Amino acid sequence: MQGVNTTANLIGVQETPKAASQIRLDFSSLLGPLFFTWVVQMLLPIFLMQLVYEKEKRLRMMMKMHGLGDGAYWLVTYTWFYALYVLYMIVFIVFGSLIRLNMFIKNNIGVQILLYAIFGHNMIALSFLLSCFFSSAKTATIFAYLVVFGTGLIGSLLLARLMGAGFWWMTIVELVPSFSLFRGLFELGEYSFLAVYRDSYGMKFSNLSDPKNGLVAVYIILALEWWVFMGLAWYLEQVFASGTGNRRHPLFFLDRFRKARHDADNARLNIQAQEVAPAQDEAADVAAEHARVSGLVDYAGNPIVVRDLKKIYPGQDGQPPKLAVRQLNLAIEKGECFGLLGPNGAGKSTSINMMVGLLEPTHGTALIGGYDIRSDMGSIYSLMGVCPQHDLLWETLTGREHLTFYGRLKGLDGKELSDAVEDGLRSVNLWNGGVGDKQAQQYSGGMKRRLSVAISFMGDPLVAYLDEPSTGLDPASRRNLWDVVKSNKAGRAIVLTTHSMEEAETLCDRLGIFVDGRLVCIGNPKEITSRYGGYLVMTLTVAAGQESQARAFVERLAPSARLTYSVSSTLKFELPSDEVSLSGVFAAMADAKADTSAGRLQVLDWGVANATLEEVFIKFARAIGAKAGD
Numbered sequence: 001m002q003g004v005n006t007t008a009n010l011i012g013v014q015e016t017p018k019a020a021s022q023i024r025l026d027f028s029s030l031l032g033p034l035f036f037t038w039v040v041q042m043l044l045p046i047f048l049m050q051l052v053y054e055k056e057k058r059l060r061m062m063m064k065m066h067g068l069g070d071g072a073y074w075l076v077t078y079t080w081f082y083a084l085y086v087l088y089m090i091v092f093i094v095f096g097s098l099i100r101l102n103m104f105i106k107n108n109i110g111v112q113i114l115l116y117a118i119f120g121h122n123m124i125a126l127s128f129l130l131s132c133f134f135s136s137a138k139t140a141t142i143f144a145y146l147v148v149f150g151t152g153l154i155g156s157l158l159l160a161r162l163m164g165a166g167f168w169w170m171t172i173v174e175l176v177p178s179f180s181l182f183r184g185l186f187e188l189g190e191y192s193f194l195a196v197y198r199d200s201y202g203m204k205f206s207n208l209s210d211p212k213n214g215l216v217a218v219y220i221i222l223a224l225e226w227w228v229f230m231g232l233a234w235y236l237e238q239v240f241a242s243g244t245g246n247r248r249h250p251l252f253f254l255d256r257f258r259k260a261r262h263d264a265d266n267a268r269l270n271i272q273a274q275e276v277a278p279a280q281d282e283a284a285d286v287a288a289e290h291a292r293v294s295g296l297v298d299y300a301g302n303p304i305v306v307r308d309l310k311k312i313y314p315g316q317d318g319q320p321p322k323l324a325v326r327q328l329n330l331a332i333e334k335g336e337c338f339g340l341l342g343p344n345g346a347g348k349s350t351s352i353n354m355m356v357g358l359l360e361p362t363h364g365t366a367l368i369g370g371y372d373i374r375s376d377m378g379s380i381y382s383l384m385g386v387c388p389q390h391d392l393l394w395e396t397l398t399g400r401e402h403l404t405f406y407g408r409l410k411g412l413d414g415k416e417l418s419d420a421v422e423d424g425l426r427s428v429n430l431w432n433g434g435v436g437d438k439q440a441q442q443y444s445g446g447m448k449r450r451l452s453v454a455i456s457f458m459g460d461p462l463v464a465y466l467d468e469p470s471t472g473l474d475p476a477s478r479r480n481l482w483d484v485v486k487s488n489k490a491g492r493a494i495v496l497t498t499h500s501m502e503e504a505e506t507l508c509d510r511l512g513i514f515v516d517g518r519l520v521c522i523g524n525p526k527e528i529t530s531r532y533g534g535y536l537v538m539t540l541t542v543a544a545g546q547e548s549q550a551r552a553f554v555e556r557l558a559p560s561a562r563l564t565y566s567v568s569s570t571l572k573f574e575l576p577s578d579e580v581s582l583s584g585v586f587a588a589m590a591d592a593k594a595d596t597s598a599g600r601l602q603v604l605d606w607g608v609a610n611a612t613l614e615e616v617f618i619k620f621a622r623a624i625g626a627k628a629g630d
């Protein structure tokens with residue numbers, strides 16, 4: 001009986017029915033930590049994607065070359081990210097409170113805001129840090145989503161139980177910021193759950209000192225990590241330099257102490273490089289330019305003065321050091337467009353990269369607007385514009401937005417800025433029909449190229465570098481672009497690299513042909529062709545069957561003439577200039593036409609010209625190729 005009575009007592013509900021009551025189970029408090037860990041971290045993939053995208057597309061480098069220093073970039077990006085995060089969190093908290101989720105309304109709002117505020121800083125710092133390890137925005141985004149969802153699930157399925165037990169080593173687990181966030185949300189959830197159950201208030205500031213409340217540790221961990229992450233991110237960005245420019249030595253912060261060692265390294269490289277590449281004499285025109293540069297005292301009329309610039313890449317895998325630029329001396333005046341020509345691998349990009357601050361010279365320097373590239377790049381960036389070989393554009397920004405952005409970097413503002421943007425769009429034919437207001441991803445290759453050229457002239461820079469500006473353009477677009485360059489020559493120095501001789505002849509006041517790391521000739525296009533061509537090109541069309549007679553005729557004019565082309569009765573010869581002059585050819589042709597004898601050479605058509613720039617270029621490239629093959 002006793003037993004029955006006990007059972008009856010235990011199931012007393014059956015004996016004396018209990019009054020109906022509401023079940024106070026709060027699901028937002030129980031499941032909240034999982035969902036809220038996901039929601040609060042949802043901006044992490046977006047931040048990381050933007051940071052990696054700007055490195056991947058080399059936009060960081062482009063911004064740097066237009067004057068946006070690393071410090072300013074970090075400050076602007078950080079502030080923008082945090083503003084976005086604050087807005088997002090306001091919506092999150094207001095929405096949660098409006099739908100009366102207990103985690104939001106039972107806990108003190110200050111306690112919650114403090115957690116979200118510190119976590120926001122930590123998350124942005126983490127994005128900067130993670131961005132150092134990725135070179136693809138897609139991979140980085142996928143990774144970040146895995147972190148967001150993975151940490152939420154691990155927290156909910158595994159850690160929640162251990163957190164309640166108060167193990168000391170949970171603090172180590174919480175060094176992972178997402179788990180810290182989870183712990184913080186877990187504590188808020190616990191307090192609000194109990195508050196609902198007891199019909200009381202949730203967590204207040206006074207509860208932070210509760211022995212089992214892990215929120216204080218979370219605050220401290222997140223705040224300390226924020227600084228550690230920022231410091232690490234800054235350091236790794238300098239050392240990895242993935243898409244941001246120069247890669248620095250891991251001990252770069254000891255530069256002052258390393259300088260002597262650094263100079264010794266450069267001196268050693270110099271000696272090694274000289275061993276592999278003996279010095280060669282300069283051509284007369286290159287020597288004259290060298291002497292001109294040495295004699296320059298006032299740089300005002302020469303926005304670019306390059307003195308003894310040399311670049312040696314350290315040898316890798318047992319290879320000797322690579323002497324990429326041997327000794328460049330060059331001065332470019334205001335209003336001058338200087339063309340750098342040369343075969344692939346000649347050292348053009350290396351030279352330009354040193355001038356724009358992307359590479360450190362091994363020896364020598366360049367003065368841009370009077371500022372030294374070794375020490376004053378900050379001042380130089382505001383004086384220069386760059387049109388890189390590949391268009392570095394934000395796919396989702398319009399042409400107008402690009403020009404506005406780069407105009408601002410150059411210090412333009414208000415009406416001056418809007419006028420410069422309008423002029424820029426008009427000058428490159430991106431104004432009509434509202435093309436300038438379309439996103440760059442909708443532009444054709446030619447339009448993107450024209451936009452890149454407009455960017456390089458934004459803010460009226462003293463120096464503009466155009467790296468193969470017309471590559472990939474159709475003939476009409478190319479001519480259009482040439483007009484843009486021509487109309488922007490006044491008042492500035494332009495350095496242009498190109499593989500198109502036509503472009504070089506049309507745009508450049510002077511040219512330098514770069515071969516194997518050195519200038520082999522310098523002068524205006526006409527001078528170069530007449531000086532280095534060294535031969536005339538003669539084309540002759542004669543009556544059928546008179547080909548050998550035509551050859552004999554030309555050999556009488558110039559015994560060393562070389563037949564370069566022959567199709568039916570049309571023949572093309574190279575005549576050495578020291579054997580015959582242009583007037584000599586004209587006189588000989590007049591005699592041949594005046595000849596009325598039987599069996600005379602019947603010339604149906606003929607022409608003679610100096611060698612072209614292309615022929616001179618090929619001659620230099622071949623000479624070096626032959627030397628390399630020796």
Ligand SMILES: Nc1ncnc2c1ncn2[C@@H]1O[C@H](COP(=O)(O)OP(=O)(O)OP(=O)(O)O)[C@@H](O)[C@H]1O
Pocket residue numbers: 313314322323324342343344345346347348349350351
């Ligand atoms: N980081 C590097 N390390 C070692 N060697 C390099 C490095 N960058 C370039 N080089 C070498 O230096 C030489 C000059 O290269 P550079 O890119 O300046 O030539 P370029 O004239 O610009 O060629 P292109 O017309 O193809 O752009 C080449 O032999 C190249 O292989």
